[in-house]
Each structure stands twice: as structure tokens, then as C-alpha cells.
Amino acid sequence: MTNTTNERLVFTPLYEELFYNTRYKGLSAEAKLLYSFYYKRHKLSAHVYSMGNTMYADKNGIFIVFSNEEATELLGYSNRKITNLKNELINFGLIKTKRCGLYHLKIYVQPIQTDDDNNSDNDNSSYKDDSNLDNTKCENSNNTKAEKDNANKQNMRNSKIYNKYIYTRDTKETKQEKIKINKNSSNTFEKQALESLKNKVSPILSLNAFGRISVLAQGQYEKAKWLIDTIFKAKSQIESRLLSSDRWLYSQEGNEAIRFETNNFLSRGVESALLQITEIIYRQHEEIKNIKGFIYVYLRKFMSSAVKKYLTQNFELSEDTIIELNELVNFKKPVQSIG
DSSP states (O other): OOOOOTTTTTOOOTTHHHHOOGGGTTOOOOHHHHHHHHHHHHHHHHHHHHHHTTTTTTEEEEEEEOOOHHHHHHHHHOOHHHHHHHHHHHTTTTEEEEEEETTTEEEEEOOOGGGGGTTOOOOOOOOOGGGGHHHHHHTSSOOOHHHHHHHHHHHHHSSHHHHHTTTHHHHHHHHHHHHHHHHHHHHHHHHHHHHHHHHHHHHOOOHHHHHHHHHHHTTTTTHHHHHHHHHHHHHHHHHHHHTSSSSHHHHHHHHTTTOOOTTTHHHHHHHHHHHHHHHHHHTTTBBBOOOOHHHHHHHHHHHHHHHHHHHHHSSSOOOHHHHHHHHHHOOOOOOOBBB
């Protein structure tokens, strides 16, 4: 059945302020498009941070990891072109970057400045400094900062929360401290368990892929372990289907196609698949009836496509072989996970 509406499709907004604001005159259309993808990823990082996961946040603010290779594959530009576009965005104050290891950059996406912001002195502020704009407005108001502080203190004195805090007995404070200690210990164990899990899968899955898993799992070990198990479960089903045919069971190409170590479409594509899953769940979580079922079906479909792509692009296959391949790795009755 043909889709007659785009409402369910994932989209990337293109901000008109970049076209109409004279501040950004001279910024190329390609750079504006790249910024839209950067900002979309930033919103996802911000959502993850709001859920208590600090993987994509540091003392400089919220950042994204968006490699040139990923942008090249997404937009169809060369690596050099992406680098030039990134430099454009830096020059126009739309992103800041910081080296992270040998091959990756942390990208701090800056908000678009509107006409009202052009007279501001905060062009170089990072996300953690956005509150400075509000503070500036407050300082220009009729009430002085001291008056506001006094008013706030008076409100606190009159509040039950303030009185409860001041007059809490030592025994109750001790219990609260113990709860904090236990919570901190639990978080430490969770982080150590995640680190151990990362080390176990590092020979097969890249660090970026595990980073996507950690975000999707919201930093929880049990969810991360389930996601990893699901990845290999989906891969195992594709492998079982493909190798059920003698044509692929005894061939080198068939065994290469189902291995992360030899099939780049699998190893690199799993990062993109996990990111897309995270975005879809973030945007359509209320419509997804069975999240676990949806994730499994999505990963299985991605791996099926990656295996076919590897075989058809690296080997000369006859028409009959391609037909057989499609029949082997296609799943005609997918789980209906989205209403």
C-alpha cells in the first residue's frame, strides 16, 4: 500500500533564520544543511542528558560525535568538502569543536543567533552559559539583584521546604546521607558493569556502536546487555537463513558477509541503525506498541540489507543467485510493532 502522508517519516528541519538573517550571509547552503543534521543530533544528546546520562556532556556543555565519514555517507560529499563546511560553521559561530582521541571531535552545536541577539555580547557563549542572557535582562530590570536575593530568601524562610530543611534532626540527615552513599555506590557498580560489557564486545563492536547502545539503554546495564544480545540474535537469524543454502554455506563470500570483522556494511552500519532506532523511539514512542519487538525487527531488517549489499557489491552474482539470496534473507511477516 502506498504511503499517502509524510507524518510518520523521520525528517530534519532546515532553519529559515539561517537564510533570512544577514548575520549568516555568505554561509553556503551545504553548510546550513550540515548544521541542521548537527543540531538534530544535539537535540538527541540534550534529551539523553535530561534523562540523567552524561555520556555526551562535559564541563563545556552538551556535545555530539558526528564523524566526517558519517556526514560523507549521509550527504554524498567528499571528506574534504565536509571539513570545509565544518570550518564554515566554526567561522560563523554555529559550532565549536574539541579533539577527542586521534580520529574524532566533540562538536558543541551553538544556537542560531536571531536579529535580537545581534546586539548581544554573548556570541561565544557555550550551552552552559546560556543563562547569561537571562541574567543580563534581569540586571536591566527595575529590581536590583540584591532586592531579588532578599525576596527569594524571605520566600524560602516562609516555605515548608526551608523549615523542614533547617529543623531536620541529625538522625534523619544521617539516613539521607546513607541513601546518597548507597545510590552513589549503585551508580558506580552500574558504570563498572557497563565498562566490563564494553570490553567484552570491543573486539566486534566499535566504541561508537557501544556509545549508541549506552544512550539507547539510558546508561543501564541490563538494557545495554539486552540490546547487545538482540544485535547478535538478529545477526544469528540472518546467518542461519543464509547458511541454510549450500551455495553460501561452503563459500568464502557467504561466511564473510555475516561477520562484523569482514563486512563493513555490518560493522559501520550498526552505529547508524542504533542511532535511527533511538531517534524513532524518541519521536514516536507513544505510537510504538512493542519497543523490544520494534528494535529486534529493525536490527534484523538492517542486517539483512547489509548482508545483501555486501554480496551484491563485492561479487558478481547471477540473476538466479540474487533471487535465491533475496528469498533467504527477506522476512515476509515482520512483527507489527508500530500502530
